[in-house]
Amino acid sequence: MKNKSNNTIRHNTHISNVLVIGSGGAGLRAAIEAKKSGVEVTVIGKRIKEDVHTVLAAGGINAALGNVDPDDSWKQHFADTMIEGYMLSEPRMVELMAKEAPELVKEIDSWGANFAKLENGKIDQRFFGAHTHRRTCYSGDYTGRSIMMALIDKVKKLKIPIHDSQYVTELLVHNKICFGAMTFNIQSGERTVFLADAVILAAGGHTRIWRKSSSRRNENTGDGFYLGLKAGCTLKDMELVQFHPTGMVVPEEIAGTLVTEAVRGEGGYLVNGNGERFMKNYDAERLELSTRDRVAMANYTEIIEGRSTANGGVFLDISHQSKEFIIQKLPRMYRQFLDTLMIDISKSPMEVSPTAHYSMGGIQVVPDDHATSIEGLYAAGEVTSGLHGANRLGGNSLAEILIFGKRAGEAAAKRSLDMAIQYRSRVVINKAHEKIDGFIKNGSEVARPLQRELRNIMWEHCGVVRNEEKLQEGIHKINQLKKALENLDVRPDSEGFEDLMLAFDLEGSIMSAEATILGAIHRKESRGAHQRNDYKDTSSVFDVNFKITLNNDQVLEVVSEKLPTLSKELEAIVNGTEEITDFKGMLLE
Numbered sequence: 001m002k003n004k005s006n007n008t009i010r011h012n013t014h015i016s017n018v019l020v021i022g023s024g025g026a027g028l029r030a031a032i033e034a035k036k037s038g039v040e041v042t043v044i045g046k047r048i049k050e051d052v053h054t055v056l057a058a059g060g061i062n063a064a065l066g067n068v069d070p071d072d073s074w075k076q077h078f079a080d081t082m083i084e085g086y087m088l089s090e091p092r093m094v095e096l097m098a099k100e101a102p103e104l105v106k107e108i109d110s111w112g113a114n115f116a117k118l119e120n121g122k123i124d125q126r127f128f129g130a131h132t133h134r135r136t137c138y139s140g141d142y143t144g145r146s147i148m149m150a151l152i153d154k155v156k157k158l159k160i161p162i163h164d165s166q167y168v169t170e171l172l173v174h175n176k177i178c179f180g181a182m183t184f185n186i187q188s189g190e191r192t193v194f195l196a197d198a199v200i201l202a203a204g205g206h207t208r209i210w211r212k213s214s215s216r217r218n219e220n221t222g223d224g225f226y227l228g229l230k231a232g233c234t235l236k237d238m239e240l241v242q243f244h245p246t247g248m249v250v251p252e253e254i255a256g257t258l259v260t261e262a263v264r265g266e267g268g269y270l271v272n273g274n275g276e277r278f279m280k281n282y283d284a285e286r287l288e289l290s291t292r293d294r295v296a297m298a299n300y301t302e303i304i305e306g307r308s309t310a311n312g313g314v315f316l317d318i319s320h321q322s323k324e325f326i327i328q329k330l331p332r333m334y335r336q337f338l339d340t341l342m343i344d345i346s347k348s349p350m351e352v353s354p355t356a357h358y359s360m361g362g363i364q365v366v367p368d369d370h371a372t373s374i375e376g377l378y379a380a381g382e383v384t385s386g387l388h389g390a391n392r393l394g395g396n397s398l399a400e401i402l403i404f405g406k407r408a409g410e411a412a413a414k415r416s417l418d419m420a421i422q423y424r425s426r427v428v429i430n431k432a433h434e435k436i437d438g439f440i441k442n443g444s445e446v447a448r449p450l451q452r453e454l455r456n457i458m459w460e461h462c463g464v465v466r467n468e469e470k471l472q473e474g475i476h477k478i479n480q481l482k483k484a485l486e487n488l489d490v491r492p493d494s495e496g497f498e499d500l501m502l503a504f505d506l507e508g509s510i511m512s513a514e515a516t517i518l519g520a521i522h523r524k525e526s527r528g529a530h531q532r533n534d535y536k537d538t539s540s541v542f543d544v545n546f547k548i549t550l551n552n553d554q555v556l557e558v559v560s561e562k563l564p565t566l567s568k569e570l571e572a573i574v575n576g577t578e579e580i581t582d583f584k585g586m587l588l589e
Contacts, residue, residue, distance in 0.1 A: 085389020
């Protein structure tokens with residue numbers, strides 16, 4: 001390490017073949033596959049690996065195993081995902097997910113995920129909303145945690161190092177080639193340049209930037225999206241943000257905390273403040289097992305039209321099931337309400353309302369290997385776009401992290417093995433240091449109040465229902481926050497470098513928020529999770545994806561792109577006219 005006064009800047013250097021940014025499910029699955037391919041892998045994350053966002057995915061993981069409903073198939077899973085995503089999904093990505101989920105679900109179960117089993121020893125499967133068949137495999141209502149523990153155990157066996165408390169400030173890119181990342185330690189402030197032949201970004205989404213969010217920790221702040229933008233990546237469909245129908249309503253400090261869809265999957269039903277079971281008015285056939293966007297809109301409508309509970313929500317009731325059944329199938333939900341509100345859900349209903357839950361848009365990637373437009377940079381998990389379209393089916397996200405984490409890891413390892421020389425740029429590294437140095441200064445603004453202001457802006461101006469006036473006001477307020485960011489007070493002290501972390505988080509959140517609102521302004525229709533009360537009809541005019549890039553003047557630019565063309569075979573599956581035969585369903589060129 002050299003001294004800054006000698007015109008070089010102090011940092012540690014860590015070198016590996018593949019660097020994985022993000023220690024959640026997608027990141028660890030990518031790391032495992034890269035390591036199995038014969039390269040050295042390093043994983044870095046800003047949270048401890050046992051408490052990443054993946055553990056909050058409670059209800060289950062989808063795979064067309066046919067263990068409970070023998071008529072299920074990958075083709076039906078493909079059709080359900082495309083149709084319920086309002087045809088905005090990337091077909092090839094959906095095809096890969098539907099085909100490969102069964103084997104990878106069985107694999108992670110064999111690694112220790114310990115899914116619930118039928119009497120015949122096969123994996124049990126439950127209903128989730130809008131699935132034609134029971135295809136959601138589960139471990140009670142803590143499936144994400146079970147998967148994470150299995151992945152962590154596998155990582156330990158493979159001796160893959162995981163560096164916690166590392167905040168990534170910059171992807172290191174020169175001539176559109178990514179060669180690593182700059183980080184600082186959140187506790188000590190110590191800086192490290194992680195150099196690698198290939199980098200996999202698995203940093204999650206941005207739903208924490210809404211006031212009511214199922215992300216309740218320092219995560220999903222949009223920093224992954226901003227890292228991608230600065231590196232030269234393209235974001236796609238940022239306006240498509242899923243609002244889960246059922247988040248906790250009280251107390252205020254935990255409002256938005258997820259109440260898993262597994263409650264409805266196991267027979268829970270929704271009742272308004274007048275005691276009416278109202279889903280029959282919104283989807284008479286599927287009722288509470290309708291799509292998440294429809295159930296969220298139903299809950300929202302009941303609330304804003306004056307039929308809410310005393311605390312401004314609706315009731316979700318599972319008390320008609322026995323206490324033993326609830327503790328067996330929904331143990332985490334039982335404890336969650338008992339611990340936070342002293343409510344026994346086997347006796348009393350839960351108050352719920354919509355909560356920001358999942359980023360369906362994100363970094364654009366190539367479906368097969370999840371490469372970005374930057375050479376050497378791959379992405380996987382919620383930070384990417386393409387799989388979910390305008391409405392994510394519950395259970396598909398956990399399948400996504402296994403399938404595309406594996407594919408990204410394999411591709412990154414192959415790039416490293418094929419390389420003849422390692423690529424570096426001291427100029428780029430020095431600029432990354434300068435960016436950190438520029439944030440450390442006295443100022444008149446503090447990050448946390450500005451974060452709260454941003455969350456209020458997104459909830460009020462880009463929430464469950466949107467319109468032009470609200471969205472334009474939101475952009476105006478975002479621009480005011482940008483000015484406040486210039487006067488941020490950042491003073492690392494003996495308690496650590498959290499101020500610095502919050503400053504970078506806030507910058508990434510503001511840019512991700514702006515990208516989301518811009519996408520919402522351009523999509524002048526209502527489709528899936530994107531609902532506009534000034535454009536209520538879905539029109540084929542907007543059969544497009546909206547792509548966002550950051551130009552040289554640091555201004556976001558939006559363009560539309562026609563949807564990918566379905567092959568005749570895949571189109572037949574979606575339309576229900578394809579006979580049940582095997583084929584290689586590829587996209588037309």
